[in-house]
Amino acid sequence: MSAESKLSELNLELPPAPAPMGVYKPIVIVGGMAYLSGHGPLQLDGSLMKGRVGSEVDQDAGYAAARQTGLAMLSTLKAGLGSLDRVKRVIKVLGMVNSDADFENHPAVINGCSELFAEVFGEDSGVGSRSAIGMGSLPGNISVEIEGIFEIE
Amino acid sequence: MSAESKLSELNLELPPAPAPMGVYKPIVIVGGMAYLSGHGPLQLDGSLMKGRVGSEVDQDAGYAAARQTGLAMLSTLKAGLGSLDRVKRVIKVLGMVNSDADFENHPAVINGCSELFAEVFGEDSGVGSRSAIGMGSLPGNISVEIEGIFEIE
């Protein structure tokens, strides 16, 4: 099943493709790859999910923020490529969690994004390499920021 | 206008291409891409701009440090490629700010580097994908560290 069909089947609603918050492009396409800028958990109403994971929001909220960030990345991919069906596979994801110094469950948080990609692009093509790490701070105190590299056709 | 001509026109002076602070190369060229190591805000006299953004130095100082880091990256590109005119475009920048836990304006800081690249390489080719994030600490307490990937010819 194609990624676009899967998106419909799962009734996933994408937020509007995010506008840059600085001097950068949300997506750059070169040599059969799409490089996506760091995305935040942009919601349908245009607001961002905020709060440090561990103290200000809990791990479940972090997971939800990572999934929402994944939806924003899909929106950027669709806007940049015309169709999600042009994505051949996820190559790499850098999942950055705005978390306290004693937080230890970054992989469980970033799974929110990774499980979404597996649902939409499939268990093989949708699962790439990944790092999940804890940041000292993130722009606007968003809970999660994620960037990625995708192979496209 | 070529990047080298632009550099002259803007009277931008590049610091000496930075020597590695560990076991790495400042630049690796492979498959039409140049991968640049994390650079710091190296000044003409060889010193680095230091201090945590938010508490030890302010946001404007962070912006200046990001611009200076961009100049150091240009110096490495020029040394590695022979000429900045071999840069086709900026693909990706990872902008890391040494900042306090409550700092929220990382994109405004990293714009110091991104605006420089836009001036030198042009509004289209000079603007790539980007993540701007807050680090817990950086080597030698430098204010900013930035790495990048460039398409070259």
Place this chain on the structure above:
Amino acid sequence: MSAESKLSELNLELPPAPAPMGVYKPIVIVGGMAYLSGHGPLQLDGSLMKGRVGSEVDQDAGYAAARQTGLAMLSTLKAGLGSLDRVKRVIKVLGMVNSDADFENHPAVINGCSELFAEVFGEDSGVGSRSAIGMGSLPGNISVEIEGIFEIE
């Protein structure tokens, strides 16, 4: 001397190739490159080297953790490629140190991994571009997490 011969000569023992701690693949191969996920300092007995560098463990322990992380990355490369001799060179390493806000010697810590790669792959091919940075936190409080990109044949 080939990387596999070098590994034998140096009597280096690789830990078992690490299983994913979330929804990701340890290695993705695409377009002549191997993208490695963030690895931790996995030991022969399956345990991970933990503790924040600066306060909980010292810089030497951080160096040892970075070297052990490098061994885990070699194990993943060997499992994914069949032989380390397929590695043409190290392109890029992102070395992330779980460190206190006042820690300043990230490059010296990450050298633990970089010197290992130089020993195994050679002084030229084994040394790539690199960033060494300080994280607010890392999964399971591991001391170091490192991801990398390798050119392969």
